[in-house]
Amino acid sequence: MKRPMKRQQSGFTLVEIAIVLVIIGLLLGGVLKGQELINSARAKAMINDFRNTATMIAAYQDRFRALPGDDAGVVAHLGATAVLATTPAVRTGGLIDGDWDSVVLTDESLLLWQHLRLANLTGGNSAAPAAGNIADWPPRNAEGGRIGVQGATPIAGWPGRMFICQNNVSGRIAQQIDTTMDDGNAATGSVRFGAWATPVLVPAVPVVENTLYVACASF
Known part of the structure; x- marks a missing residue:
């Protein structure tokens, strides 16, 4: 009489x-470390x-004794171009x-980039952009965001020129960025970030890691 064969159970061991x-x-x-890097x-x-x-x-100001975008003698300094011809005649100085x-x-904050480019202080196209391409004319950061400059404070009481x-x-x-350059607080110090509600920056309190913000630094 044949004995019934025992079925062998297969599976993963604890090891x-x-x-x-x-x-x-x-x-x-490795993935997390790579993302951190x-x-x-x-x-x-x-x-x-x-x-x-x-x-x-600062280099432009040292060379021409005027701020780029706010330079009353820009045509004499850099030559006449289509954009420079529309530079506002009235300036705050x-x-x-x-x-x-x-x-x-015609805003000085936008003309600033052309002046810097014509002065060979930065790269980029110095020719006047077409009307529909103005937003793409200024330089971009590592995240594809725009880089810009203004003289007016985006937060009341925040010192800086x-x-x-x-x-x-x-x-x-x-x-x-805030921790490296400043105090790590979105609402204080020389670096601040938050939501942009033209022309005001509303500090991010609390900070949401995946939310996109505007970051500004005063000089």
């Missing part, structure tokens, strides 16, 4: 499961954008008029 979990953990850790690189690039923009403006994200070609702003900045990166 095999442990190995799989370790591998998954290593993969997740990417965010850090983007934050550093935006910090450089703030500092380089301030340096370019020593202040860059217009919002940092202006799309009005010039405010450099960038948009499309995630809360995570904005917090990193």
